[in-house]
Amino acid sequence: xxxxxxxxxxxxxxxxxxxxxxxxxxxxxxxxxxxxxxxxxxxxxxxxxxxxxxxxxxxxxxxxxxxxxxxxxxxxxxxxxxxxxxxxxxxxxxxxxxxxxxxxxxxxxxxxxxxxxxxxxxxxxxxxxxxxxxxxxxxxxxxxxxxxxxxxxxxxxxxxxxxxxxxxxxxxxxxxxxxxxxxxxxxxxxxxxxxxxxxxxxxxxxxxxxxxxxxxxxxxxxxxxxxxxxxxxxxxxxxxxxxxxxxxxxxxxxxxxxxxxxxxxxxxxxxxxxxxxxxxxxxxxxxxxxxxxxxxxxxxxxxxxxxxxxxxxxxxxxxxxxxxxxxxxxxxxxxxxxxxxxxxxxxxxxxxxxxxxxxxxxxxxxxxxxxxxxxxxxxxxxxxxxxxxxxxxxxxxxxxxxxxxxxxxxxxxxxxxxxxxxxxxxxxxxxxxxxxxxxxxxxxxxxxxxxxxxxxxxxxxxxxxxxxxxxxxxxxxxxxxxxxxxxxxxxxxxxxxxxxxxxxxxxxxxxxxxxxxxxxxxxxxxxxxxxxxxxxxxxxxxxxxxxxxxxxxxxxxxxxxxxxxxxxxxxxxxxxxxxxxxxxxxxxxxxxxxxxxxxxxxxxxxxxxxxxxxxxxxxxxxxxxxxxxxxxxxxxxxxxxxxxxxxxxxxxxxxxxxxxxxxxxxxxxxxxxxxxxxxxxxxx
Amino acid sequence: xxxxxxxxxxxxxxxxxxxxxxxxxxxxxxxxxxxxxxxxxxxxxxxxxxxxxxxxxxxxxxxxxxxxxxxxxxxxxxxxxxxxxxxxxxxxxxxxxxxxxxxxxxxxxxxxxxxxxxxxxxxxxxxxxxxxxxxxxxxxxxxxxxxxxxxxxxxxxxxxxxxxxxxxxxxxxxxxxxxxxxxxxxxxxxxxxxxxxxxxxxxxxxxxxxxxxxxxxxxxxxxxxxxxxxxxxxxxxxxxxxxxxxxxxxxxxxxxxxxxxxxxxxxxxxxxxxxxxxxxxxxxxxxxxxxxxxxxxxxxxxx
Numbered sequence: 007x008x009x010x011x012x013x014x015x016x017x018x019x020x021x022x023x024x025x026x027x028x029x030x031x032x033x034x035x036x037x038x039x040x041x042x043x044x045x046x047x048x049x050x051x052x053x054x055x056x057x058x059x060x061x062x063x064x065x066x067x068x069x070x071x072x073x074x075x076x077x078x079x080x081x082x083x084x085x086x087x088x089x090x091x092x093x094x095x096x097x098x099x100x101x102x103x104x105x106x107x108x109x110x111x112x113x114x115x116x117x118x119x120x121x122x123x124x125x126x127x128x129x130x131x132x133x134x135x136x137x138x139x140x141x142x143x144x145x146x147x148x149x150x151x152x153x154x155x156x157x158x159x160x161x162x163x164x165x166x167x168x169x170x171x172x173x174x175x176x177x178x179x180x181x182x183x184x185x186x187x188x189x190x191x192x193x194x195x196x197x198x199x200x201x202x203x204x205x206x207x208x209x210x211x212x213x214x215x216x217x218x219x220x221x222x223x224x225x226x227x228x229x230x231x232x233x234x235x236x237x238x239x240x241x242x243x244x245x246x247x248x249x250x251x252x253x254x255x256x257x258x259x260x261x262x263x264x265x266x267x268x269x270x271x272x273x274x275x276x277x278x279x280x281x282x283x284x285x286x287x288x289x290x291x292x293x294x295x296x297x298x299x300x301x302x303x304x305x306x307x308x309x310x311x312x313x314x315x316x317x318x319x320x321x322x323x324x325x326x327x328x329x330x331x332x333x334x335x336x337x338x339x340x341x342x343x344x345x346x347x348x349x350x351x352x353x354x355x356x357x358x359x360x361x362x363x364x365x366x367x368x369x370x371x372x373x374x375x376x377x378x379x380x381x382x383x384x385x386x387x388x389x390x391x392x393x394x395x396x397x398x399x400x401x402x403x404x405x406x407x408x409x410x411x412x413x414x415x416x417x418x419x420x421x422x423x424x425x426x427x428x429x430x431x432x433x434x435x436x437x438x439x440x441x442x443x444x445x446x447x448x449x450x451x452x453x454x455x456x457x458x459x460x461x462x463x464x465x466x467x468x469x470x471x472x473x474x475x476x477x478x479x480x481x482x483x484x485x486x487x488x489x490x491x492x493x494x495x496x497x498x499x500x501x502x503x504x505x506x507x508x509x510x511x512x513x514x515x516x517x518x519x520x521x522x523x524x525x526x527x528x529x530x531x532x533x534x535x536x537x538x539x540x541x542x543x544x545x546x547x548x549x550x551x552x553x554x555x556x557x558x559x560x561x562x563x564x565x566x567x568x569x570x571x572x573x574x575x576x577x578x579x580x581x582x583x584x585x586x587x588x589x590x591x592x593x594x595x596x597x598x599x600x601x602x603x604x605x606x607x608x609x610x611x612x613x614x615x616x617x618x619x620x621x622x623x624x625x626x627x628x629x630x631x632x633x634x635x636x637x638x639x640x641x642x643x644x645x646x647x648x649x650x651x652x653x654x655x656x657x658x659x660x661x662x663x664x665x666x667x668x669x670x671x672x673x674x675x676x677x678x679x680x681x682x683x684x685x686x687x688x689x690x
Numbered sequence: 691x692x693x694x695x696x697x698x699x700x701x702x703x704x705x706x707x708x709x710x711x712x713x714x715x716x717x718x719x720x721x722x723x724x725x726x727x728x729x730x731x732x733x734x735x736x737x738x739x740x741x742x743x744x745x746x747x748x749x750x751x752x753x754x755x756x757x758x759x760x761x762x763x764x765x766x767x768x769x770x771x772x773x774x775x776x777x778x779x780x781x782x783x784x785x786x787x788x789x790x791x792x793x794x795x796x797x798x799x800x801x802x803x804x805x806x807x808x809x810x811x812x813x814x815x816x817x818x819x820x821x822x823x824x825x826x827x828x829x830x831x832x833x834x835x836x837x838x839x840x841x842x843x844x845x846x847x848x849x850x851x852x853x854x855x856x857x858x859x860x861x862x863x864x865x866x867x868x869x870x871x872x873x874x875x876x877x878x879x880x881x882x883x884x885x886x887x888x889x890x891x892x893x894x895x896x897x898x899x900x901x902x903x904x905x906x907x908x909x910x911x912x913x914x915x916x917x918x919x920x921x922x923x924x925x926x927x928x929x930x931x932x933x934x935x936x937x938x939x940x941x942x943x944x945x946x947x948x949x950x951x952x953x954x955x956x957x958x959x960x961x962x963x964x965x966x967x968x969x970x971x972x973x974x975x976x977x978x979x980x981x982x983x984x985x986x987x988x989x990x991x992x993x
Contacts, residue, residue, distance in 0.1 A: 025729050422893055443892055451895040458886035466887040468908035470715070474887075477904075481894045491708070509711045527890060 012182050012215035013062065014038040018075035020054070020061050029288045030073070031057050032239045036315070039183070039232075042213035046230030046247070048220055048262070050546040052285045054239040055219045059185050062217075063096050064089075080182060098128040101176035105188040107168035111160040117144075118156040121175050128179055143174040147204055150634065164635035166197035170204070177208065184216045190225060194409040195573060196632045199617035202228045203627055221546065223262055224619030227251055228627075232321075235259045238285050238296045241315060245322040247623040255324050255332045257301045264339065265551035267580040269618045272600055278580065279339060280552035284516050295327065303328060303337050359567050360398040360421065360535060365430035367391035367416045371640060388639045390416040392591035393430070395667075398535070398584075403561060403568040405582030405599070407575055407614065411636050413591040414571045418539045421569070422454050434535070452482045455528040457557075459540040461520040465512035471523050472498075472508030478530040497526040501556060518549035522556065529560060536560075537569045542577060554580060575618050579603055584673075587611045590639060590647040593667065597674030606685035608676045609654045616690040628690055646679065654680060654688065726988050733984025739977025743970075747793035756784035758791040758944040767960035777962040779953060785963045789970055791944040796974065799856060800925040803863035804918060810864065811871025816902045818872065819879025826876070833869035841866050842931060849937045856939050859932060863925050874917055878910040916986045923978035930971040946971050 020032040032054040039045045047055045060066050062077055062084065077084040079100065084092070096102075104110040112120050121143070122136035131139070137156070144152040147170040160168055169189060176184055186205070190198040206229050209216060220226050226233055226247075233250040235243040235258060243256040254260050261281040268276055283300040286292060295313050298304040307327050315325045318333065326332070368387035373379045391413040398404045406414045419425040421432065423443030432439045439450060458464045466474060475494045479485055485493045495505045501522040512520060521541065528536060538557065542550040554577055561568055572578050578585060578599075585602040587595040587610060595608040602611060609630075616628035634651050637643050643650050649660040659679050667675040670682055678685060727733050746753065756774075762782035770777045776785040814833070818826040836844065848862040882888065883906060891901045932938040933947020941948060946967040953963035 424889060424892060443895065446895075448895050451893065454893075456889070456893055458889065460886055463885040464887060464890070466905055466909065468911075470711075477891075477896075478894050481896065509715075511715075524886075524890075531894065 010041045011038050012041055012080060013217070014076075014078040015058070015062075016076040016078070018058065018061065018077065019073040020057050020066065021071060021073045022066075023069040023071075027289060030239065031070075031288050032061070034315070035075075035236075035239075035241055037234055037241065037244060039215040039217060041182070041215055042209070043232060044209055044216040044218055044230045046218045046220060046226035046233040047236060048223060048226050048233060049236035050285050050548055051221060052238075052287070053236040054288075055221075055236055056187055057239075058236075059102070059187050059217060059219055062183075062185060063100060063102060064092055094128070097124045098179045099181050100183045100185065101179070101181040103169075103172050103176050103184070103186045103189045105191050107165055107172055107192065108160065110172055111168060113160050116157055116159060117163075117171055121171070121178065124175065124178055139178065140174075143178050144171070146177070146208070147171075147174045149174070164197075165193050166201060166635065169193060169197075169201055173201075173204065173208070177212065177214070180212065180214075182215060184214045185219075186216060187219045188221070189218075191220070191222070195575075195617040195619075196409060196613055198225070198619070199628070200631050200633065202619070203631065205229050206627070222619060223251075223266060223547070223621040227621045227623040227625075228619055230623075235262070238291065239288055240296060240325065241323075242297065242325045243323065244315070245324075249322055251621055251623055255318070255322075255329055256297075256326050257303055257337065258297050260337070260339075261300075262547060263621060265548050266621060267551070267554065267574075267576040269576040269579055269603070269615065269620070271579070272603070273580060273583065276580070278551035278555055280550075280555065281548040284518070284549075295325075302339060356399040356401055358397045359400045359435060360569075361433040362394055362396050362417075362421075363431040363433070365391060365394045365417070365420060365432060366428040367413065367420050367425055368428040386640055387428070389591050389642055390639060391420065392642070394588075394591075394593055396586055396593065396596060398567055398569060400534075400567055401565045402584060403570060403582040405570045405572065405578035405585045406588060407572060407578050407585065408588035409573065409614075409636060411590075411639065412588040413639075414588050415539055417588075418456065418537050418569065418571050421535075422456050422537060423451070448482070452531045453534045455531055455533040455536055457521075457525050457528050457536065457538040457541045460544055461517040461524070462544075464524040465515075465520055467512050470508065471510050471512065471515070475523070475527050475530050478527055482531045484531060493530075497530055498523075500529070500560070501526045502552075516549070517545050518553060521545060521549075521553050525553075525556065525560070529564075529566075533566070535567050535569070537571070539571045540573070541570070543572065543574065550577070557581070575603075575614055587614070590636060590642055592647055593677070594648065595674075595676045596667065597671075601671060601674035605688065606670060606676065606682060607688050607690070608678055608685070609652050609680075609688060610648050612688045612690050613653070630688075630690055646677075654684075656680065726985065730984040730988035732980050733988060736977045736980030736982070736984055739973055740981060743793050743974050743977070744797060746790050747797050750787075750790040750794060754784070754787040754790055756787045758783060758788040759942050760784070767956055769960065770962060776966050777960060779949070779960070779963040780956045785949075785966055788944040788949060788963075789946070789966055792946045792949065792967070793970065793974075795856070795939060795943065795945055796926050796929055796971075799860055799863075799929055800922045803860040803925050804867060804921045806860060806864035807867030807871055807921070808914070808918060811868045812875050812907065814868065815872035815875025816879055816907065819876035820883055820898065820902050820906065822880070829872070830876070833872055836865065837869045841928065845928060845932055846935070846937060849932065854937050854940050856943075859929060859938060862932075863928055866928070867921055867925070871914075871917065871921075874913060875910060878913060879906050882906045882909050912989065916982050919978055919982035919985070923975045923982070926971065926978065927975045930967075 016036050018032060018035045019030060022029045022031055035058055037045060047058065049055055061072055072085055079095070118137055118140050121140045122133065125131045125136040125139055141152055141156060144155055149155050149167065149170050155163065163171065190201050193201060202225060218226065218230055230247050232246050234241050235256065237258050243250065243254065243259045250259060254263060264279040265281060267278055281300055286296065292299050294309040294311060295304065298308040301308065313325050313327050315323050316329065317323050318329055367390045369390055371386040371388060373383065375383065377383050394417065406417065408414050416425060420427050423439065423446055426442040427440060434450065434453065437450060439446065443451060472494045475497055476490050479490050479493055494508060498505060498507050503519065503522055541557065542553050545553060558581060560566060570578060570581050582599050584597065585599050586593050587602065587608060589610050595602060595611050607615070613630050613632045616630040630653060632651050637650055645661045645663050646665050649655050652660065656679060665677045665679050667677045669675050676685060727737065760783060762778065764782070765778050766782045767780055768774060768778045774784050774786065776789065779785055814829050818829040844866050845862040848865060849858055852858040852861065888901060888905050891905050929938060930947035933945045934951045936951060938947045939945045949963050949967035957964050
C-alpha cells in the first residue's frame, strides 16, 4: 500500500434546501483514502453516508449543495470545478457502483455497447478496440461466458451478473477512486459472498482506492481496511478495521455490534441489544453530543457540549467525551433480561398445529403465441413450490430459509390463503385449509395472521394507526364495541409503543415503528399461527434487533406458533426451533435448528452458511461458494434440482434421480445423494 | 354498578378526545393543503382567477342592474357606457349581466358533469383494476370505443340524439369524461392492490368491496383531485364549445358559448359580447388549469 492520498475530505458540510428551511445533512466530515485502501463508511440509514459519496461526484441533485469544506482528489480541489472538467474526471478517474444493478444499467442497450461507451468517450477508442477491452474486463470479474454476455441485454443477466458488469464497467478506465454505494445490498447472500470475494481480490490486484458504503458491519469487515462509523451526519469513530471490530470505543459502534444476531450462537443463548430510539432528523439535532439521547453512558457533559473528533491513538479517531475512560475500562452495558421461554426445553413433540402434505403452488406462464392463446399448446407453469411436506407443532417456530425465488414466500401466501394451491393438502388443527381465503370460514381466517416485509406499504397511509388495528378488532369481534379503544391501547403497549400512537398517521412513524404496528395488527385477532415473511429485512440493524426481540417476547408470552421466513440465517437461528432449507421449490434439509447449523450439512446449506458475512475481519474467506444463477422454475433441472450449482456433485445420479429426504437423526433430514459420512465431511 | 360507572367515566372523555382528534386531523389536512398552495405562485394565481368568477357568479343579482333576459330594443349593439358596463347585444340585453349569470351556469354544470363522470369512472375503474382478467378486458374495451371518438364529436352525437338541454349537456360531458377517469383509477388500483395493507385486509377476511372502498380508493385521492380540477377546466371549455355550436343550453338562457355564437354575426358592428364571453371562458379555463398544474407540481417537488 503506497502512501499517496487519493481522496481527502476536510470539514465537509452538505445541506439540502427544502420548502421550509435548509437542512444540514452532513457536518464536519473529514477522512482520507490512500491508494489501494478501502474505507468502509457504515451507519444506519439517514446518517448521510450516500450524501457524502454523492458530494464527491457532485450528484447532490437540484436542492443539495456543499456548504463548506474541501474535497481534494489527487491534490486538486473538486469543488467549483466546471461541470465539463468534472465530467472528464467522473467515469475516467472516479467510478461509482450503485445499489440497484437493474436500474443502473440501460435496459435497451447491449452490455458491450454500454460498457464500451465510457472507453469511447473518455479514451477516444475505436469500437473494435473498445470491445476487446470490454471482453478483458468481463473476464477479470469472472463473468461466466464472457463472450456471450457481451451481446446480451441487462434483463438476460442475473442480479449478481449485473453487479459484476457494473464493477467491470467501473474498473474499465482503471480509476484511482472507486465509490461503492451498498453494492451487494440488493443481492442474495450467496451472490453477495461471491461479489465480496471479487471486490476484495480486485482491490489487491489494482490498488484502487475505494470508498465502500454499507449498513452491514459484516460486509464491511470482509472488504475494508479502515472503517468510518457515521451517525446523524457526523463521523463518530474512525479506525482501522481490526480496531473497530475488536476494540470499538464509541458507544454507537459498540451498539451496532451488539444488535447483530450471530449465526454461530443457538436460540436462547444470546440476547440481542437494540439501540433505543432512532436517528434524529437533521433539522432536530439534540444539543450536546448528537448520540447522547440514545447513549446509555451519557453524562451531564455529553448533554451540554458537542464533542470533537479526537485522535486518541495513531489511526484511531473518536468523537466522545468519555473516550479516554473507555480506553482503560470497557463500558458495561446494562443487561435487559427477557422472560425465559416457557418451552425452552420442550423436546417432547407437542401437538401438530399445521401440516402440509405434498403442497404445490404453480403460477401459469402467460401464453406468448396465438396458438397458446387458443389453447392448442400445453400450459406452462412456474413451479414455485413443488411438493412440500412439513409439520409445525404448537408453540414452536419454524424458520424457512433460502435464496430469493426458492418459493418460501409462496408457501407463506398459500398457508394463509392469499394464493390457491395447485395440488396437495393443508391441514390446520385437523381442519382442511386447502382452499383460498375467500372460501375459508372467519374463524379459520382469524387463526392465521401474517407480518409483512415492507414497512412502507404495511400500513394504509390514509388512516391513523389506531383505526387500522381497530379494523381487525371489529372484523373479528374480539372485544365488545365500547372496549375497542382500550384494547387497541393494550396492543400498542404490547408492541412497546405508548397510547399516544393511536392517533399517529403512518407517515409520522419510522420503519421500525410501522413494523411494530403491523405486528400489533397481526396479533389483534389473537391468532394461533403467526407467519412472519421477512419481518426485519427492510429495517436498519439497530431496529431489527428490537423487532426480533419483540417477536420472540410475543412468542414466549403467548405461546404463539410462528413461521419465520427469511434469507438471513443469523436471525433464523436466533429465532427458531426448527428450520427448513428450501431450494427451487423443494425442501433440501429440514430439522431441528441446532442440527441444521452443525455438520452434517446439505451442500446448499453449507454454501448458505459460508456466505453469511460475519463481523470479524480476521476470518478467512470460505471456499464453499455457489456460482451461476438459480435455474428457471418453469423447467426445473432434472434429478436433484441443485445439481447445476452444487460444488459436491458426484455424477450422473445427481442429474438423473431426485434425492428424497432421508433421516440422518431423529429430528434431521437431508435430501442428497451423498452418504452420511460424505455429508459430515463438508465444512464451511 | 360501580364498575359500570368507571367505564362510563372513562368512556366519555375518550369519545371527546376521539372527536377532537378527527377535527384536528381534518384541520391539519386543510392547513397542509394551503401550505402547498402558498408555496406555489402558479396555483395561487389559478385559484384567484377561479375564485373571482365564483364570487361574481354567487353575487350576480347584487352586482348587476339589469336582468340577463331583459331586452331593450332602443339600445341594440351599444358599446360600453356608464349605463351598460360592457355594452348591449343584438337584442339589447346587458352583456355584463349576461356574463355574470352565464358564469352561474358554467360553474354549476362544469363541476356537476365531472362529479357524475367521477362517480361512474370510479365505479368502473376500481373493479377493473382490482380483479383484472376478463372483467378488466370487457370494461376497458367498451370504454376504448368511447375514447375512439373525438370528444367534441361524441358530445355532438349524444346531444343531437337527446336534444339540447342543460341536463343533456351534463350527460354528454360526463360520458366523455368516464373513460379517462376509469383508466386513471384502474392504473392506481393496480398499483395499490399489491401493497401489503391490502393483503392484511384480505387476511382479516374483508370483502372485496370493503377493500376497494376503504383500503384502495382513499389512496387514489391525490391524483384524482388534480385530474378533477383539470377536467372542470375542460368541461367549461366544452360547454362553451357546445354553446357556440348551438348545442348548448337553449336560448335565452345566458351561456358564454351561446353569447359568442349569437354575437359573432354582429361582430363587425359590436365586438363586446363576443370578446367578453371569449375572455371569460379563457380566464376560467386557464385559471383552473394553472391551479391544477401548480398543485401537482408543488406536491411532487420534494419527493
